[in-house]
Amino acid sequence: MLDVRKAAARGAVMGGTLKPLDLERLRPLLAGDEGMITAEMIFSRDEEGRFVIDVVVQADILTTCQRCLEAMPEHLSSESKLAIILTDEEAVSLPKNLDPLLLKDGLFSVWELVEDELMLAMKPFSYHETGTCKRTTMSFFDPLVKEDIAEDKPNPFNVLEQLKPGSKH
Numbered sequence: 001m002l003d004v005r006k007a008a009a010r011g012a013v014m015g016g017t018l019k020p021l022d023l024e025r026l027r028p029l030l031a032g033d034e035g036m037i038t039a040e041m042i043f044s045r046d047e048e049g050r051f052v053i054d055v056v057v058q059a060d061i062l063t064t065c066q067r068c069l070e071a072m073p074e075h076l077s078s079e080s081k082l083a084i085i086l087t088d089e090e091a092v093s094l095p096k097n098l099d100p101l102l103l104k105d106g107l108f109s110v111w112e113l114v115e116d117e118l119m120l121a122m123k124p125f126s127y128h129e130t131g132t133c134k135r136t137t138m139s140f141f142d143p144l145v146k147e148d149i150a151e152d153k154p155n156p157f158n159v160l161e162q163l164k165p166g167s168k169h
């Protein structure tokens, strides 16, 4: 755990690399453990005396293509400026370029922060670029075929009608 106030007071710069295996919450969202994450954090105090962290995270990881369900490499990058706040109320008065980071005791885990940033940077759905995907979408939606299927299906409400007690069928 790191004391943000001390780090900010001496203008600390931290950087390092992580593997997907190091990040417990992110790992289940990935299609494999291969990959590399690099992070840099610059601690400082702004003109208002706030403790501020500039966080830059870059990651090359494997996600799942939602079209063909195969693993695909993806590059994530995120850049944020976080201001340390001690109460929820302080978040309201922050300028727009600062994201709040609530720390009751001023201590935080560097890895967890990197993980949070990556979870925010991940897209909800990833797809291979057209041409590299194993599955093409066109063959699924031939409108003529779709209509034929709909007409042949028995209407489930007609069936229910026949099963009603006292119906005159």
Ligand SMILES: [Zn+2]
Residues within 6 Å of the ligand: 065, 066, 067, 068, 069, 070, 127, 128, 132, 133, 134, 135
């Ligand atoms: Zn694909």
